[in-house]
Amino acid sequence: MPKNYVQKITYTAGDSDALITDLRTTKDFRIAVTVTLVATGTDVKPLEVVLFMKDVHSDVLYTQMKGRGCRIISDDKLKEVTPNADTKECYYIVDAVGVTESEKHIPKPGVGPGPKRPLSLEHLLERLAHNEVSDDNLMLLRDYCSTINRRYEESVLFGRHLDYFITSYGFAPRKLANDINTAFAEGTLVEYISPSHDNTARMALIYCLIGNLQARNKLLEMQRGYMVKSGDDDKVLYAGFSKESAKTYIENFEKYLDDNKDSIEALRIIYNSEDTLITHEMLMELQDRLLAESRQYGAYQIWKNYKLLDEQGDVEALDGKANVNALTNLIQIVRYAYKKNQKLTSLINGYAQRFSLYCGRAQRVLTEDQKDIMQQIAEYIINDGAITVMELNETDTELWKRAVKSFGGATLASEIQTLSKFILKVA
Numbered sequence: 001m002p003k004n005y006v007q008k009i010t011y012t013a014g015d016s017d018a019l020i021t022d023l024r025t026t027k028d029f030r031i032a033v034t035v036t037l038v039a040t041g042t043d044v045k046p047l048e049v050v051l052f053m054k055d056v057h058s059d060v061l062y063t064q065m066k067g068r069g070c071r072i073i074s075d076d077k078l079k080e081v082t083p084n085a086d087t088k089e090c091y092y093i094v095d096a097v098g099v100t101e102s103e104k105h106i107p108k109p110g111v112g113p114g115p116k117r118p119l120s121l122e123h124l125l126e127r128l129a130h131n132e133v134s135d136d137n138l139m140l141l142r143d144y145c146s147t148i149n150r151r152y153e154e155s156v157l158f159g160r161h162l163d164y165f166i167t168s169y170g171f172a173p174r175k176l177a178n179d180i181n182t183a184f185a186e187g188t189l190v191e192y193i194s195p196s197h198d199n200t201a202r203m204a205l206i207y208c209l210i211g212n213l214q215a216r217n218k219l220l221e222m223q224r225g226y227m228v229k230s231g232d233d234d235k236v237l238y239a240g241f242s243k244e245s246a247k248t249y250i251e252n253f254e255k256y257l258d259d260n261k262d263s264i265e266a267l268r269i270i271y272n273s274e275d276t277l278i279t280h281e282m283l284m285e286l287q288d289r290l291l292a293e294s295r296q297y298g299a300y301q302i303w304k305n306y307k308l309l310d311e312q313g314d315v316e317a318l319d320g321k322a323n324v325n326a327l328t329n330l331i332q333i334v335r336y337a338y339k340k341n342q343k344l345t346s347l348i349n350g351y352a353q354r355f356s357l358y359c360g361r362a363q364r365v366l367t368e369d370q371k372d373i374m375q376q377i378a379e380y381i382i383n384d385g386a387i388t389v390m391e392l393n394e395t396d397t398e399l400w401k402r403a404v405k406s407f408g409g410a411t412l413a414s415e416i417q418t419l420s421k422f423i424l425k426v427a
Contacts, residue, residue: 002028008185009034020044027081045073046081051094054187055102066093121223125209125216131195133202135184141206142180145173148222161222161288169215171208179205221292246305253302254337256293261338264289270334277386277420283327286334299329306336306344315344326383331424351382351423358422373403377416378423386420389413 009019009032022029024044050069056062069091078085093100119127119137121144128137149172152162166172183189183205190201209215261271266282268274290297300318307315315336318329328347336344355378359366366374376399380387389412393400403412 004029006031006033008032025081027083030082044068045071046078046088047071047091048082048085048088049092049094051096052099053096055097055099057102057191062099069093122220125220128206128210129216131199131203133195133199133206134192138180138202138206139184141209142177144223145180145209145219146177148219149174149177152222161218165215165218165222168218169208169212173219176206176209217292221288224288224291224295243308246308249296249305250302250309253297253305256290256297257334257337260289266330267334270331270340271338273340277417278328278331278424280327280385280387280391283330283385286330287327290330299327299333300325302333303329303344306333310344314342316346316349318346327385328382328424331385347424348382351378354422355419358419361418367406369402370406373399373406374415374419377403378419381416381420381423386424387416389416392416 004022005028007019007029009023019029019032023032024046047069050065052065056065073088075087078088095101118140124137124140124144128141149162152159153174162172188201189205190198192199192202203210209219257267261267264286266278266286269276269278269282287299303315303318307317309315326346326348332341332344332347335341355375358374358378359371376396377387377392380392380395387395389400389404389409392403406412407415
């Protein structure tokens with residue numbers, strides 16, 4: 001028997017897509033052990049035997065599982081993967097647990113048209129906290145945790161958030177995802193019936209997260225760090241806001257800034273008018289802290305409320321396409337809130353003039369290639385704050401290579417810092 005004749009295809013078993021392809025097309029892999037594979041639309045035409053080793057109570061899932069064996073295949077194609085087979089005229093169900101005799105239930109249809117949308121992470125955590133620990137909810141939590149963990153562990157710039165999570169709460173989101181998957185793969189969980197039944201084992205599996213409100217909030221904060229928010233979405237959230245509501249909103253926001261002017265680096269620098277550049281990392285920390293305080297403290301929402309209260313023409317309208325998502329909007333918002341600036345304007349305004357001033361500095365001349373390189377770097381700075389050479393490498397490796405070749409490593413670091421001062425330190 002070949003070494004890989006029997007393999008498991010599960011969430012933690014490596015490249016599941018590649019394994020499914022092998023099962024479908026190679027003769028050395030003929031037995032797959034899985035939990036939910038046969039309940040999906042996976043097409044393995046040579047499949048001739050479905051062996052049930054766990055009961056299935058959903059009529060829909062049971063029908064889907066039986067349907068995996070119904071795929072037809074030509075005799076030639078069948079022999080390519082199963083040499084001793086002649087033709088596929090039927091397939092066999094081997095029932096080791098009485099699944100063919102147990103009672104099945106049919107889920108009630110959802111309200112409204114269209115497919116059911118998955119729960120947001122926030123709503124999912126709320127349901128899990130109320131003992132709604134169904135298979136679907138646990139698997140969805142598994143997927144959220146795995147995705148968030150993978151994004152942060154692969155990021156040089158933002159990996160610190162994952163390190164903080166692990167250090168503060170004693171587990172990684174990936175560990176929780178793996179524990180959930182292992183429980184399903186090994187069939188150790190008692191069947192979920194309803195929130196009012198005894199779900200102790202299921203809750204114990206996820207209690208490290210559900211039982212820790214700070215960990216839940218941090219996970220939500222980490223997920224928000226990778227959500228792209230459009231101006232249109234925020235307009236919907238704030239449509240019809242009154243000036244009275246905007247006034248209360250701004251008062252609460254400015255109180256938060258005042259309360260945290262010593263604990264958040266970007267706030268401290270701006271409040272004390274320090275001669276220090278606001279870096280991309282500082283702005284990410286500020287954005288994270290604001291959103292952790294309130295989901296409504298996105299830069300666009302804050303700006304819109306200031307605009308709603310503006311009666312003197314001191315607050316410009318944000319361009320929904322050009323600069324609505326620039327992180328440096330936070331610099332201008334805080335400067336305005338701390339009364340460092342009399343007007344609230346985007347740094348993108350006047351950017352071309354400031355870049356020209358940088359290029360025209362005395363005692364050195366930039367080549368056309370160097371100007372092109374620095375202009376591209378300036379576009380990162382104007383959107384995301386001052387960056388280092390390492391961060392440039394992480395963000396745009398090809399541009400970094402050009403810049404190092406043109407300026408040299410040490411000179412490039414100095415040039416980026418000088419450029420950042422021209423772009424960002426204009427009140």
